[in-house]
Amino acid sequence: MRKTKEPNPITTFIGASTSIEGTLEFNNTIRLDGNVNGKICSNHGTVIIGEKAVVNAEIIVDVAIIMGEVNGTIDARERIEVYPPGSVMGDIQAPAVLIESGVIFNGGCCMKT
Numbered sequence: 783m784r785k786t787k788e789p790n791p792i793t794t795f796i797g798a799s800t801s802i803e804g805t806l807e808f809n810n811t812i813r814l815d816g817n818v819n820g821k822i823c824s825n826h827g828t829v830i831i832g833e834k835a836v837v838n839a840e841i842i843v844d845v846a847i848i849m850g851e852v853n854g855t856i857d858a859r860e861r862i863e864v865y866p867p868g869s870v871m872g873d874i875q876a877p878a879v880l881i882e883s884g885v886i887f888n889g890g891c892c893m894k895t
Contacts, residue, residue, distance in 0.1 A: 790828060798834050806839075815850075833867060846876075 793810040796802065800816035808824050815832035821840045822829055828845040831837055835850035842857045848864040851871075856862055858876035866884030873890040881887055 792830070798832075831868070 790811045792813045794808055794812040796812070796814045796816045796818075798815040801818075802816065803819045805821045805823065806812075806818060808829075809827050811828040811830065812824075813830040813832055814822075814835045814837065816835060818835070818837045818839050820838075821842075822837070823842040824844065827843055828847065829841060829843045830847045831850045831852055833849045836853075837851065838853045840855050840857075841852070844858065844860045846856050846858045846862045848856075848862070848868040848870060849866075851869050853871045855872045856870065856874045856876075858874075860876065861878035861880070862874050862876040863880045864870055864885045864887065865882050869886035871886075871888050873892070875892040875894055877893060877895055879891060879893060
């Protein structure tokens with residue numbers, strides 16, 4: 783399978799050696815390759831969780847693209863895409879959900895309109 787839509791250009795990058803605790807608010811597209819504990823939210827944005835990222839957070843965004851580890855809920859207004867070697871431990875909710883073969887998903891899924 784291939785991505786349903788290419789994300790917008792990345793405007794913010796959090797590197798692998800970075801750890802953030804608290805609430806991360808952003809617009810546009812952000813790529814996270816480090817560790818985040820807390821909450822990630824955006825009214826008009828895409829979050830890309832890189833392969834080496836470990837995220838323990840509630841995520842509320844337009845689009846979530848996951849290739850790393852997420853422990854927590856994901857609420858996306860447009861779509862959620864999860865690619866290997868990604869893992870999601872928690873409930874997800876979006877109008878469109880793509881989970882590729884090889885992904886670990888343990889949680890509930892609600893597809894809302």
